[in-house]
Amino acid sequence: GFGVDQLRDDNLETYWQSDGSQPHLVNIQFRRKTTVKTLCIYADYKSDESYTPSKISVRVGNNFHNLQEIRQLELVEPSGWIHVPLTDTHKKPIRTFMIQIAVLANHQNGRDTHMRQIKVYTPVEESSIGKFPRCTTIDFMMYRSIR
Template sequence: MAAESSEGEEEGKLSGGNRLLSVDDDLREMGKNAAWSVSSCKPGNGVSSLRDGNLETYWQSDGAQPHLVNIQFQKKVKLQLVALYLDFKLDESYTPSKISIRASDGFHNLKEIKSVELLKPTGWIYLSLSGTDPRETFVNTFMLQIAVLANHLNGRDTHVRQIKVYGPRPNPIPHQPFQFTSREFITYSSIR
Protein backbone atom coordinates (compact mmCIF):
# COMPACT_ATOMS: atom_id res chain seq x y z
CA MET A 1 0.00 0.00 0.00
CA ALA A 2 1.02 3.60 -0.44
CA ALA A 3 2.84 5.17 2.44
CA GLU A 4 2.61 8.71 3.81
CA SER A 5 5.80 10.72 3.38
CA SER A 6 7.12 12.66 6.35
CA GLU A 7 9.76 14.91 4.81
CA GLY A 8 8.99 18.63 5.32
CA GLU A 9 7.30 20.02 2.20
CA GLU A 10 6.40 16.52 1.03
CA GLU A 11 4.35 15.74 4.13
CA GLY A 12 0.81 14.58 3.38
CA LYS A 13 1.65 13.32 -0.10
CA LEU A 14 1.30 9.66 -1.04
CA SER A 15 4.44 7.98 -2.28
CA GLY A 16 5.69 4.48 -2.77
CA GLY A 17 3.52 1.86 -4.34
CA ASN A 18 3.56 -1.90 -4.71
CA ARG A 19 4.37 -3.78 -7.93
CA LEU A 20 1.87 -6.53 -6.96
CA LEU A 21 -1.82 -5.74 -6.59
CA SER A 22 -3.04 -6.74 -3.12
CA VAL A 23 -6.72 -6.27 -2.29
CA ASP A 24 -8.84 -7.71 0.54
CA ASP A 25 -10.91 -10.81 -0.27
CA ASP A 26 -14.09 -9.01 0.78
CA LEU A 27 -13.78 -6.68 -2.26
CA ARG A 28 -14.53 -7.41 -5.93
CA GLU A 29 -13.42 -5.56 -9.05
CA MET A 30 -16.36 -3.59 -10.44
CA GLY A 31 -14.77 -2.03 -13.54
CA LYS A 32 -15.94 -4.78 -15.88
CA ASN A 33 -19.56 -3.69 -15.21
CA ALA A 34 -18.93 -0.10 -16.30
CA ALA A 35 -18.64 2.01 -19.44
CA TRP A 36 -15.22 3.71 -19.50
CA SER A 37 -14.27 6.90 -21.34
CA VAL A 38 -11.38 9.38 -21.27
CA SER A 39 -11.23 13.10 -22.04
CA SER A 40 -8.50 12.59 -24.68
CA CYS A 41 -5.88 10.07 -25.75
CA LYS A 42 -3.01 9.51 -28.15
CA PRO A 43 -3.82 6.93 -30.84
CA GLY A 44 -3.27 3.42 -29.46
CA ASN A 45 -3.16 4.62 -25.84
CA GLY A 46 -6.84 4.83 -24.92
CA VAL A 47 -9.23 3.20 -22.48
CA SER A 48 -8.29 -0.33 -23.55
CA SER A 49 -4.75 0.29 -22.26
CA LEU A 50 -6.15 1.14 -18.80
CA ARG A 51 -8.06 -2.12 -18.56
CA ASP A 52 -5.87 -4.70 -20.35
CA GLY A 53 -4.07 -5.98 -17.21
CA ASN A 54 -0.68 -5.20 -18.78
CA LEU A 55 1.60 -2.91 -16.73
CA GLU A 56 3.67 -2.11 -19.85
CA THR A 57 0.78 -0.32 -21.59
CA TYR A 58 -0.76 2.99 -20.50
CA TRP A 59 -3.39 5.58 -21.24
CA GLN A 60 -1.75 8.76 -22.53
CA SER A 61 -3.82 11.92 -22.57
CA ASP A 62 -3.60 14.37 -25.46
CA GLY A 63 -4.97 17.75 -24.49
CA ALA A 64 -5.35 20.36 -21.79
CA GLN A 65 -5.60 19.50 -18.09
CA PRO A 66 -7.52 18.25 -16.26
CA HIS A 67 -7.28 14.82 -17.86
CA LEU A 68 -10.39 12.76 -17.08
CA VAL A 69 -11.29 9.09 -16.78
CA ASN A 70 -15.06 8.54 -16.55
CA ILE A 71 -16.46 5.29 -15.17
CA GLN A 72 -20.26 4.96 -15.59
CA PHE A 73 -22.49 2.18 -14.28
CA GLN A 74 -26.00 1.21 -15.47
CA LYS A 75 -27.24 1.01 -11.90
CA LYS A 76 -26.12 2.53 -8.62
CA VAL A 77 -23.15 0.62 -7.18
CA LYS A 78 -21.20 0.69 -3.95
CA LEU A 79 -17.53 1.53 -4.52
CA GLN A 80 -14.93 1.32 -1.79
CA LEU A 81 -11.47 1.51 -3.35
CA VAL A 82 -9.68 2.82 -6.44
CA ALA A 83 -6.30 1.28 -7.34
CA LEU A 84 -4.05 3.12 -9.82
CA TYR A 85 -0.81 1.79 -11.26
CA LEU A 86 1.64 4.64 -11.85
CA ASP A 87 5.35 4.48 -12.64
CA PHE A 88 7.42 7.62 -12.04
CA LYS A 89 10.66 5.79 -12.91
CA LEU A 90 9.43 5.12 -16.46
CA ASP A 91 7.03 8.01 -17.05
CA GLU A 92 8.68 10.94 -15.16
CA SER A 93 6.85 14.17 -16.16
CA TYR A 94 3.87 12.14 -17.43
CA THR A 95 3.21 10.81 -13.89
CA PRO A 96 0.23 12.40 -12.08
CA SER A 97 1.08 14.48 -9.00
CA LYS A 98 -2.44 15.61 -8.06
CA ILE A 99 -5.62 13.56 -8.51
CA SER A 100 -9.24 14.33 -7.71
CA ILE A 101 -11.91 11.62 -7.49
CA ARG A 102 -15.49 12.73 -8.05
CA ALA A 103 -18.80 10.87 -7.84
CA SER A 104 -22.42 11.53 -8.88
CA ASP A 105 -25.35 10.20 -10.84
CA GLY A 106 -24.07 11.86 -14.04
CA PHE A 107 -21.81 14.53 -15.54
CA HIS A 108 -24.04 17.43 -14.44
CA ASN A 109 -23.55 17.16 -10.64
CA LEU A 110 -20.09 15.70 -9.95
CA LYS A 111 -18.80 16.30 -6.42
CA GLU A 112 -15.24 15.75 -5.25
CA ILE A 113 -15.02 12.96 -2.68
CA LYS A 114 -11.24 12.59 -2.53
CA SER A 115 -8.21 14.67 -3.47
CA VAL A 116 -4.68 13.36 -3.18
CA GLU A 117 -1.17 14.58 -3.95
CA LEU A 118 1.37 12.00 -5.07
CA LEU A 119 5.14 12.01 -4.66
CA LYS A 120 6.97 10.00 -7.36
CA PRO A 121 4.69 6.93 -7.14
CA THR A 122 5.87 3.64 -8.60
CA GLY A 123 3.41 0.76 -8.32
CA TRP A 124 -0.17 0.35 -7.17
CA ILE A 125 -1.56 3.32 -5.27
CA TYR A 126 -4.71 2.60 -3.22
CA LEU A 127 -7.31 5.34 -2.66
CA SER A 128 -10.09 4.58 -0.20
CA LEU A 129 -13.48 6.05 -1.06
CA SER A 130 -14.81 6.02 2.48
CA GLY A 131 -16.83 9.04 3.54
CA THR A 132 -16.26 11.52 6.35
CA ASP A 133 -18.56 9.48 8.63
CA PRO A 134 -16.53 6.48 9.95
CA ARG A 135 -19.56 4.23 9.34
CA GLU A 136 -19.47 5.08 5.62
CA THR A 137 -16.98 2.67 4.11
CA PHE A 138 -18.10 3.13 0.50
CA VAL A 139 -19.62 5.55 -2.01
CA ASN A 140 -22.99 4.69 -3.54
CA THR A 141 -22.92 6.11 -7.09
CA PHE A 142 -23.76 5.78 -10.79
CA MET A 143 -20.55 7.46 -11.92
CA LEU A 144 -16.96 7.90 -10.78
CA GLN A 145 -14.59 10.38 -12.40
CA ILE A 146 -10.83 10.38 -11.86
CA ALA A 147 -9.31 13.76 -12.73
CA VAL A 148 -5.56 14.25 -13.14
CA LEU A 149 -5.10 17.90 -12.13
CA ALA A 150 -1.29 18.12 -12.31
CA ASN A 151 1.75 16.07 -13.27
CA HIS A 152 5.25 15.81 -11.84
CA LEU A 153 7.82 18.27 -13.25
CA ASN A 154 4.92 20.36 -14.68
CA GLY A 155 4.27 17.76 -17.39
CA ARG A 156 1.38 18.41 -19.77
CA ASP A 157 0.07 14.98 -20.76
CA THR A 158 -0.30 12.06 -18.37
CA HIS A 159 0.34 8.31 -18.26
CA VAL A 160 -1.80 5.99 -16.13
CA ARG A 161 -0.93 2.33 -16.60
CA GLN A 162 -3.91 0.61 -14.95
CA ILE A 163 -7.05 1.51 -12.99
CA LYS A 164 -9.19 -0.87 -10.97
CA VAL A 165 -12.28 0.01 -8.94
CA TYR A 166 -13.50 -2.19 -6.11
CA GLY A 167 -16.74 -2.56 -4.19
CA PRO A 168 -17.88 -4.87 -1.39
CA ARG A 169 -18.83 -8.43 -2.26
CA PRO A 170 -22.57 -9.11 -1.93
CA ASN A 171 -22.02 -12.30 0.07
CA PRO A 172 -21.02 -11.39 3.64
CA ILE A 173 -18.72 -14.45 3.83
CA PRO A 174 -16.22 -14.26 0.92
CA HIS A 175 -15.71 -17.29 -1.33
CA GLN A 176 -18.35 -19.38 0.46
CA PRO A 177 -21.81 -20.27 -0.82
CA PHE A 178 -24.74 -18.73 0.99
CA GLN A 179 -26.22 -21.04 3.63
CA PHE A 180 -29.60 -20.82 5.31
CA THR A 181 -29.56 -20.69 9.10
CA SER A 182 -33.18 -21.31 10.12
CA ARG A 183 -34.56 -24.85 10.33
CA GLU A 184 -37.51 -23.97 8.06
CA PHE A 185 -35.32 -22.65 5.25
CA ILE A 186 -32.82 -25.52 5.55
CA THR A 187 -35.68 -28.00 5.12
CA TYR A 188 -36.64 -26.48 1.76
CA SER A 189 -33.20 -25.52 0.52
CA SER A 190 -32.58 -28.61 -1.62
CA ILE A 191 -34.51 -30.25 -4.42
CA ARG A 192 -35.63 -33.80 -3.69
Template sequence: MASTLDEESATKPVLVNEEDPLTEERLGLVREVGAQAVWSLSSCKPGFGVERLRDNIMDTYWQSDGQLPHLVNIQFHKRTNISQIFIYTDYKLDESYTPSRISIRSGTNFNDLQELQVIDLTEPNGWVQIPIKDGNVKSLRTFMLQIAVISNHQNGRDTHMRQIRVHAPCGGKGKHYPLELFGKFGTVDFQKFSTIR
Protein backbone atom coordinates (compact mmCIF):
# COMPACT_ATOMS: atom_id res chain seq x y z
CA MET A 1 0.00 0.00 0.00
CA ALA A 2 1.49 3.32 -1.05
CA SER A 3 2.06 5.75 1.76
CA THR A 4 2.08 8.80 -0.47
CA LEU A 5 -0.25 9.52 -3.33
CA ASP A 6 0.42 11.82 -6.22
CA GLU A 7 -2.35 13.69 -7.96
CA GLU A 8 -2.51 11.21 -10.84
CA SER A 9 -3.25 8.25 -8.56
CA ALA A 10 -6.44 9.82 -7.24
CA THR A 11 -9.33 8.89 -9.46
CA LYS A 12 -11.89 11.36 -10.59
CA PRO A 13 -14.92 9.79 -9.08
CA VAL A 14 -17.58 9.42 -8.83
CA LEU A 15 -21.06 9.91 -9.81
CA VAL A 16 -23.36 11.75 -7.48
CA ASN A 17 -26.70 10.30 -8.39
CA GLU A 18 -30.05 11.97 -8.25
CA GLU A 19 -31.54 8.48 -8.17
CA ASP A 20 -31.68 6.11 -5.27
CA PRO A 21 -29.40 3.04 -5.66
CA LEU A 22 -32.48 0.97 -4.86
CA THR A 23 -33.59 1.62 -8.45
CA GLU A 24 -30.98 -0.77 -9.85
CA GLU A 25 -31.83 -3.30 -7.16
CA ARG A 26 -35.53 -3.16 -8.02
CA LEU A 27 -34.74 -3.60 -11.70
CA GLY A 28 -32.81 -6.77 -10.89
CA LEU A 29 -29.52 -5.42 -12.27
CA VAL A 30 -27.67 -5.68 -8.94
CA ARG A 31 -28.28 -7.03 -5.47
CA GLU A 32 -27.30 -5.56 -2.14
CA VAL A 33 -24.85 -7.90 -0.37
CA GLY A 34 -23.96 -5.82 2.69
CA ALA A 35 -26.29 -7.94 4.83
CA GLN A 36 -24.07 -10.97 4.09
CA ALA A 37 -21.04 -9.30 5.69
CA VAL A 38 -19.71 -8.53 9.14
CA TRP A 39 -19.26 -4.77 9.56
CA SER A 40 -16.83 -3.07 11.93
CA LEU A 41 -15.54 0.46 12.47
CA SER A 42 -12.25 1.95 13.60
CA SER A 43 -14.16 4.11 16.10
CA CYS A 44 -17.56 5.63 16.81
CA LYS A 45 -19.34 7.96 19.20
CA PRO A 46 -21.81 6.14 21.48
CA GLY A 47 -25.12 5.69 19.68
CA PHE A 48 -23.62 6.53 16.26
CA GLY A 49 -22.18 3.14 15.30
CA VAL A 50 -22.36 0.74 12.39
CA GLU A 51 -26.09 0.18 12.80
CA ARG A 52 -26.61 3.77 11.61
CA LEU A 53 -24.87 2.97 8.32
CA ARG A 54 -27.28 0.14 7.60
CA ASP A 55 -30.67 1.38 8.85
CA ASN A 56 -31.85 2.86 5.48
CA ILE A 57 -32.59 6.20 7.18
CA MET A 58 -30.85 9.20 5.62
CA ASP A 59 -31.20 11.32 8.77
CA THR A 60 -28.98 9.02 10.87
CA TYR A 61 -25.21 8.68 10.51
CA TRP A 62 -22.05 7.01 11.76
CA GLN A 63 -19.78 9.45 13.56
CA SER A 64 -16.16 8.50 14.10
CA ASP A 65 -14.29 9.32 17.28
CA GLY A 66 -10.51 9.47 16.95
CA GLN A 67 -7.65 10.23 14.61
CA LEU A 68 -7.75 9.89 10.82
CA PRO A 69 -7.98 7.65 8.90
CA HIS A 70 -11.46 6.46 9.86
CA LEU A 71 -12.21 2.92 8.69
CA VAL A 72 -15.31 0.96 7.72
CA ASN A 73 -14.47 -2.75 7.42
CA ILE A 74 -16.78 -5.08 5.49
CA GLN A 75 -15.87 -8.78 5.80
CA PHE A 76 -17.71 -11.46 3.83
CA HIS A 77 -18.00 -15.11 4.88
CA LYS A 78 -17.09 -16.24 1.37
CA ARG A 79 -15.50 -14.61 -1.65
CA THR A 80 -18.11 -12.24 -3.06
CA ASN A 81 -18.44 -10.33 -6.33
CA ILE A 82 -18.64 -6.58 -5.75
CA SER A 83 -19.50 -4.19 -8.60
CA GLN A 84 -20.13 -0.89 -6.82
CA ILE A 85 -20.39 0.85 -3.49
CA PHE A 86 -22.86 3.64 -2.77
CA ILE A 87 -22.13 6.11 0.03
CA TYR A 88 -24.70 8.68 1.14
CA THR A 89 -23.26 11.97 2.38
CA ASP A 90 -24.75 15.40 3.01
CA TYR A 91 -22.29 18.29 2.95
CA LYS A 92 -25.03 20.86 3.64
CA LEU A 93 -25.77 19.26 7.02
CA ASP A 94 -22.39 17.79 7.96
CA GLU A 95 -19.92 20.42 6.64
CA SER A 96 -16.48 19.63 8.16
CA TYR A 97 -17.62 16.09 9.02
CA THR A 98 -18.06 15.26 5.31
CA PRO A 99 -15.31 13.08 3.76
CA SER A 100 -13.20 14.77 1.09
CA ARG A 101 -10.86 11.88 0.24
CA ILE A 102 -11.75 8.19 0.49
CA SER A 103 -9.59 5.12 -0.16
CA ILE A 104 -11.20 1.82 -1.21
CA ARG A 105 -9.17 -1.26 -0.26
CA SER A 106 -9.67 -4.97 -0.84
CA GLY A 107 -8.12 -8.24 0.36
CA THR A 108 -8.72 -11.49 2.21
CA ASN A 109 -8.15 -9.98 5.68
CA PHE A 110 -6.72 -6.94 7.48
CA ASN A 111 -3.12 -8.00 6.77
CA ASP A 112 -3.17 -8.03 2.96
CA LEU A 113 -5.43 -5.14 1.99
CA GLN A 114 -4.51 -3.50 -1.31
CA GLU A 115 -5.65 -0.04 -2.31
CA LEU A 116 -7.97 -0.15 -5.33
CA GLN A 117 -8.62 3.54 -5.76
CA VAL A 118 -8.63 6.90 -4.06
CA ILE A 119 -11.62 9.15 -4.58
CA ASP A 120 -11.71 12.91 -4.07
CA LEU A 121 -15.10 14.38 -3.16
CA THR A 122 -16.05 18.03 -3.43
CA GLU A 123 -18.97 18.96 -1.19
CA PRO A 124 -20.97 15.79 -2.01
CA ASN A 125 -24.67 15.86 -1.36
CA GLY A 126 -26.55 12.62 -1.95
CA TRP A 127 -25.53 9.18 -3.15
CA VAL A 128 -21.96 8.80 -4.35
CA GLN A 129 -21.44 5.81 -6.63
CA ILE A 130 -18.02 4.16 -6.58
CA PRO A 131 -17.58 1.53 -9.33
CA ILE A 132 -15.34 -1.36 -8.26
CA LYS A 133 -13.36 -3.03 -11.06
CA ASP A 134 -10.69 -5.71 -11.28
CA GLY A 135 -8.74 -4.83 -14.41
CA ASN A 136 -11.13 -5.09 -17.35
CA VAL A 137 -13.68 -7.09 -15.34
CA LYS A 138 -16.62 -5.02 -14.12
CA SER A 139 -16.59 -6.54 -10.64
CA LEU A 140 -14.15 -7.72 -8.01
CA ARG A 141 -14.21 -11.01 -6.11
CA THR A 142 -13.08 -10.39 -2.56
CA PHE A 143 -13.41 -11.48 1.07
CA MET A 144 -13.01 -8.00 2.50
CA LEU A 145 -13.54 -4.36 1.60
CA GLN A 146 -12.31 -1.40 3.58
CA ILE A 147 -13.51 2.16 3.13
CA ALA A 148 -10.94 4.55 4.62
CA VAL A 149 -11.73 8.23 5.13
CA ILE A 150 -8.33 9.87 4.63
CA SER A 151 -9.44 13.49 5.02
CA ASN A 152 -12.54 15.59 5.62
CA HIS A 153 -13.70 18.93 4.28
CA GLN A 154 -12.33 21.99 6.12
CA ASN A 155 -9.72 19.74 7.79
CA GLY A 156 -12.39 18.19 10.01
CA ARG A 157 -11.26 15.54 12.49
CA ASP A 158 -14.28 13.22 12.77
CA THR A 159 -16.45 12.06 9.92
CA HIS A 160 -20.13 11.43 9.18
CA MET A 161 -21.37 8.80 6.74
CA ARG A 162 -25.10 8.39 6.50
CA GLN A 163 -25.54 5.17 4.52
CA ILE A 164 -23.43 2.58 2.70
CA ARG A 165 -24.76 0.04 0.22
CA VAL A 166 -22.64 -2.68 -1.39
CA HIS A 167 -23.81 -4.06 -4.74
CA ALA A 168 -23.02 -7.31 -6.49
CA PRO A 169 -23.89 -7.89 -10.15
CA CYS A 170 -26.86 -10.13 -10.79
CA GLY A 171 -25.74 -13.06 -12.85
CA GLY A 172 -26.13 -16.75 -12.89
CA LYS A 173 -28.46 -19.17 -14.55
CA GLY A 174 -31.80 -17.45 -14.07
CA LYS A 175 -33.10 -14.53 -16.10
CA HIS A 176 -33.85 -11.43 -14.07
CA TYR A 177 -37.01 -9.51 -14.77
CA PRO A 178 -37.81 -5.96 -13.65
CA LEU A 179 -39.79 -6.10 -10.43
CA GLU A 180 -42.34 -3.68 -11.90
CA LEU A 181 -43.72 -6.69 -13.78
CA PHE A 182 -44.76 -8.18 -10.44
CA GLY A 183 -47.04 -5.39 -9.24
CA LYS A 184 -47.08 -5.24 -5.43
CA PHE A 185 -43.84 -7.21 -5.22
CA GLY A 186 -41.72 -4.16 -6.06
CA THR A 187 -40.02 -3.88 -2.69
CA VAL A 188 -36.51 -5.02 -1.85
CA ASP A 189 -37.95 -7.60 0.59
CA PHE A 190 -39.63 -9.35 -2.33
CA GLN A 191 -36.66 -9.21 -4.68
CA LYS A 192 -36.23 -12.97 -4.37
CA PHE A 193 -39.33 -13.30 -6.57
CA SER A 194 -37.66 -11.46 -9.46
CA THR A 195 -35.95 -14.62 -10.74
CA ILE A 196 -37.75 -17.40 -12.53
CA ARG A 197 -35.92 -20.70 -12.46
Protein backbone atom coordinates (compact mmCIF):
# COMPACT_ATOMS: atom_id res chain seq x y z
CA GLY A 1 0.00 0.00 0.00
CA PHE A 2 0.85 3.65 -0.16
CA GLY A 3 0.49 6.65 2.12
CA VAL A 4 -1.99 9.48 2.35
CA ASP A 5 0.02 11.60 -0.15
CA GLN A 6 -1.14 9.27 -2.93
CA LEU A 7 -4.72 10.51 -2.50
CA ARG A 8 -3.69 13.78 -4.19
CA ASP A 9 -0.96 12.72 -6.62
CA ASP A 10 -3.25 12.63 -9.73
CA ASN A 11 -2.15 9.04 -10.40
CA LEU A 12 -4.93 6.45 -10.60
CA GLU A 13 -2.38 3.61 -10.23
CA THR A 14 -1.45 4.58 -6.66
CA TYR A 15 -3.65 4.42 -3.57
CA TRP A 16 -3.86 4.98 0.15
CA GLN A 17 -4.33 1.78 2.14
CA SER A 18 -5.90 1.77 5.57
CA ASP A 19 -4.57 -0.28 8.44
CA GLY A 20 -6.67 -1.46 11.34
CA SER A 21 -10.33 -1.88 12.14
CA GLN A 22 -13.24 -0.08 10.52
CA PRO A 23 -14.36 2.58 10.12
CA HIS A 24 -11.35 3.80 8.14
CA LEU A 25 -11.18 7.60 8.25
CA VAL A 26 -9.76 10.24 5.94
CA ASN A 27 -9.89 13.71 7.49
CA ILE A 28 -9.57 16.83 5.36
CA GLN A 29 -9.04 20.05 7.33
CA PHE A 30 -9.01 23.61 6.00
CA ARG A 31 -7.14 26.57 7.52
CA ARG A 32 -10.31 28.67 7.40
CA LYS A 33 -14.01 27.99 6.89
CA THR A 34 -14.27 26.99 3.25
CA THR A 35 -17.21 26.75 0.87
CA VAL A 36 -17.23 23.29 -0.72
CA LYS A 37 -19.54 22.01 -3.43
CA THR A 38 -18.48 18.50 -4.45
CA LEU A 39 -16.32 15.68 -3.12
CA CYS A 40 -14.97 13.23 -5.71
CA ILE A 41 -13.55 9.83 -4.81
CA TYR A 42 -11.95 7.48 -7.31
CA ALA A 43 -12.67 3.80 -6.70
CA ASP A 44 -11.92 0.78 -8.89
CA TYR A 45 -13.43 -2.56 -7.95
CA LYS A 46 -11.63 -4.45 -10.74
CA SER A 47 -8.23 -3.42 -9.34
CA ASP A 48 -8.97 -3.45 -5.62
CA GLU A 49 -11.65 -6.15 -5.15
CA SER A 50 -12.22 -6.70 -1.39
CA TYR A 51 -10.29 -3.48 -0.63
CA THR A 52 -12.95 -1.44 -2.46
CA PRO A 53 -15.31 0.57 -0.22
CA SER A 54 -18.96 -0.50 -0.37
CA LYS A 55 -20.39 1.89 2.23
CA ILE A 56 -19.08 5.42 2.83
CA SER A 57 -20.22 8.16 5.21
CA VAL A 58 -19.33 11.80 4.49
CA ARG A 59 -19.32 14.12 7.50
CA VAL A 60 -18.62 17.85 7.86
CA GLY A 61 -18.09 20.17 10.80
CA ASN A 62 -15.86 22.68 12.55
CA ASN A 63 -13.73 19.97 14.25
CA PHE A 64 -13.71 16.28 15.24
CA HIS A 65 -16.23 16.90 18.04
CA ASN A 66 -19.14 18.27 16.02
CA LEU A 67 -19.09 16.33 12.74
CA GLN A 68 -22.49 15.80 11.12
CA GLU A 69 -23.16 13.14 8.50
CA ILE A 70 -24.46 14.75 5.32
CA ARG A 71 -24.30 11.77 2.95
CA GLN A 72 -24.12 8.00 3.16
CA LEU A 73 -23.30 6.10 -0.01
CA GLU A 74 -23.76 2.46 -0.96
CA LEU A 75 -21.29 1.53 -3.71
CA VAL A 76 -21.74 -1.54 -5.89
CA GLU A 77 -18.50 -2.50 -7.66
CA PRO A 78 -17.59 1.13 -8.47
CA SER A 79 -15.32 1.92 -11.40
CA GLY A 80 -14.33 5.56 -11.75
CA TRP A 81 -15.11 8.86 -10.10
CA ILE A 82 -17.87 9.01 -7.51
CA HIS A 83 -19.31 12.54 -7.24
CA VAL A 84 -20.72 13.42 -3.82
CA PRO A 85 -22.63 16.73 -3.61
CA LEU A 86 -21.69 18.66 -0.47
CA THR A 87 -24.85 20.72 -0.16
CA ASP A 88 -27.28 21.59 2.58
CA THR A 89 -31.02 20.89 2.55
CA HIS A 90 -31.55 23.92 0.28
CA LYS A 91 -28.98 22.64 -2.28
CA LYS A 92 -26.50 25.37 -1.29
CA PRO A 93 -22.78 24.53 -1.02
CA ILE A 94 -21.61 23.85 2.54
CA ARG A 95 -19.17 26.03 4.50
CA THR A 96 -16.93 23.93 6.72
CA PHE A 97 -13.56 23.61 8.42
CA MET A 98 -13.43 19.83 8.05
CA ILE A 99 -14.60 16.93 5.88
CA GLN A 100 -14.38 13.36 7.13
CA ILE A 101 -14.73 10.38 4.81
CA ALA A 102 -15.53 7.22 6.76
CA VAL A 103 -15.35 3.83 5.05
CA LEU A 104 -17.93 1.79 6.94
CA ALA A 105 -17.70 -1.42 4.88
CA ASN A 106 -15.79 -2.96 1.98
CA HIS A 107 -16.82 -5.34 -0.77
CA GLN A 108 -16.63 -9.05 0.15
CA ASN A 109 -16.33 -8.01 3.83
CA GLY A 110 -12.74 -6.88 3.24
CA ARG A 111 -10.89 -5.50 6.25
CA ASP A 112 -8.59 -2.77 4.90
CA THR A 113 -9.52 -0.33 2.18
CA HIS A 114 -7.93 1.29 -0.85
CA MET A 115 -8.71 4.84 -1.92
CA ARG A 116 -7.06 5.93 -5.16
CA GLN A 117 -7.85 9.65 -5.38
CA ILE A 118 -9.84 12.31 -3.53
CA LYS A 119 -10.70 15.75 -4.89
CA VAL A 120 -12.66 18.56 -3.23
CA TYR A 121 -14.25 21.24 -5.41
CA THR A 122 -15.42 24.71 -4.46
CA PRO A 123 -18.12 26.61 -6.36
CA VAL A 124 -16.98 28.61 -9.38
CA GLU A 125 -17.02 32.27 -8.49
CA GLU A 126 -18.26 34.72 -11.07
CA SER A 127 -15.57 37.05 -12.29
CA SER A 128 -16.15 40.78 -12.46
CA ILE A 129 -14.01 40.95 -15.62
CA GLY A 130 -16.20 41.85 -18.56
CA LYS A 131 -19.04 43.13 -16.39
CA PHE A 132 -19.56 46.84 -16.57
CA PRO A 133 -21.85 48.81 -14.31
CA ARG A 134 -24.91 50.27 -15.94
CA CYS A 135 -24.38 53.97 -16.55
CA THR A 136 -27.81 55.52 -16.13
CA THR A 137 -27.19 59.03 -14.84
CA ILE A 138 -27.51 61.95 -17.26
CA ASP A 139 -23.80 62.73 -16.89
CA PHE A 140 -22.85 59.20 -17.92
CA MET A 141 -25.42 59.05 -20.73
CA MET A 142 -23.73 62.03 -22.43
CA TYR A 143 -20.56 59.97 -22.89
CA ARG A 144 -21.97 56.53 -23.65
CA SER A 145 -21.08 56.50 -27.34
CA ILE A 146 -17.96 57.28 -29.32
CA ARG A 147 -18.17 59.79 -32.18
